[in-house]
Amino acid sequence: MARTIERIVLPSPSPGTERHLVVHRFGRKGARPRVWLQAAIHADELPGPLVLHHLMPKLAEADRNGQIPGEIMVAPFANPVGLTQVVGSVLQGRYALDGSGNFNRGFLDLRDALEEAMAGKLGNDAAANVTAIRATIEALLAEHKADDESAILKLTLHRLAATADIALDLHCDDQAALHIYCGPRQAVAFADLAARLGAAALLTAGDSGDTPFDEALTRPWWRLMERYQDKPIPNDAMISCTVELRGRADIDDATAQRDADGIFDWLQARGAISGKAPPAVAPCPATPLDGVGPVRTPHAGLWVPCVEPGTRVTAGQIVGHLIDPMLPADAGRLALKAPVAGTMFARMRPDLAKAGDRVAKVASPQSIPGRRGKLLGDR
Ligand SMILES: [Zn+2]
Structure with a gap:
């Protein structure tokens, strides 16, 4: 089983109620590469939690075999607030009922603050730059305050994932073939994941116009790469994407197990799990x-x-x-x-x-x- 299971309590939104986030941690806390995997930030999208349910025993076994050099964190239900939004017997969970809108939009956009904070602080050592950028991102998020439960949930997820090397956000569409959203800079990294998951589309955008979770993590880095082109900032210091695991009703054990295998192999190919990953098949070209x-x-x-x-x-x-x-x-x-x-x-x-x-x-x-x-x- 998981090496540790963390229970993060969210502030009570009303007397007599309290929700919490559960994070499973594999590997060694603080070690790298650090991976963040979450599902169901749109709480009514349930293929992702089942995929993580199938992935975690594989991670636990890899952990027992000493195959996780860094740390892999898994939040199978990233949105306990949305999960309670059963209205007339139907789970809603896409929009916060407190009026703050879509749970996967409007994450903190750190681009301007990070650009400003890093002015004059980047050198010619890529590793040192990455360390400094991560520390600054952490500090900016630490400064930020939120009041209501939904905003605190978003901030909590952002803080947990912001300094990871790799973050996957698992969603689903209404009725769909598997597809992935990522930034153009990361199309190669995620083409391999798309191939392993048999994706029908790999869609790239530098800025989709809102701030979904994956873009909140990656875009500040891309801003620094554009602004400070003479300083080395590795493209893969933070890679993140949104995986749409087909449609809302596409929930079955066999499919989820295959998806879990694909994610596990991809993590292995990226070095987050040691050992040799099988080759990817079914290439999926990126499209804008x-x-x-x-x-x-x-x-x-x-x-x-x-x-x-x-x-x-x-x-x-x-x-x-x-x-x-x-x-x-x-x-x-x-x-x-x-x-x-x-x-x-x-x-x-x-x-x-x-x-x-x-x-x-x-x-x-x-x-x-x-x-x-x-x-x-x-x-
Ligand atoms: Zn979604």
Whole structure:
């Protein structure tokens, strides 16, 4: 079993209630490489916790065999606040009910503060720079205060992961093939993970327009690399991505075990677990996040998809229909088409759609002119 299990108590949001975060630690505390793995920051996305459930016995065995040179930390349920948000028998968990919004947006953006704090402090020794940058990030996070439970949860996760070498944030989409979001600088590192997980898409963006967890960890480093180009800052001092483990309902032991094996092998290939990892198969080329063509609904209706996630589509191919059953059948059926050629990697489940909903996403190899702003959307 895990070498230690830490229970981090969150401040009570109301009399008589208290929640806590659980972190399993493998390896040696403080040693490197340090890895942070979390799942279900969107508390209603449950494939990730099952993958970590299958991964942890493998980590425990590696730990017993002395194969973890650094430290691997695992938070299987990263959002105990969201987990309590069962409304009318349905687990919500994507948005904080205290009004602070999407649990995976609006993490602290340390770019400006870090750039300012590091002015004149970087030298020509890459390792010394990494140590100084990590210490500064820790200090900036230590200075920050938060009041409400959701903000404190985010800050706690940020502090736990911020000085890791590797951080994976496990999510899922509504109905989807496995896909990964990361920064362009880290496409090579995560192409290997994508290959091991059989991903249908590896989507890259330097700044998606919000501050999800992975970007809160990585973007401050990229800012320093851009600002201080004459100083050595290794590209892999902090790598982080968001893994979308297919769809919300894709929860089964066999799939989760395969995903856990893929993550374990990737960690081994990155040196976080000693020994030789098997070679990766099924390469997955990176494509730009601003090359994702959304299929949107022009009006409300019943969304009925007809293309399975992971399918290659041509531009203009019908991917589903938007139906208004109150109209005669010939007038009440609108075909919705792929805006670009590529892989339709995710879709909204068949359901009532509002006007402007993004009901399917197609990853194309080229940036789409005019695609900017908040690239992740909210669904
Ligand atoms: Zn999510």
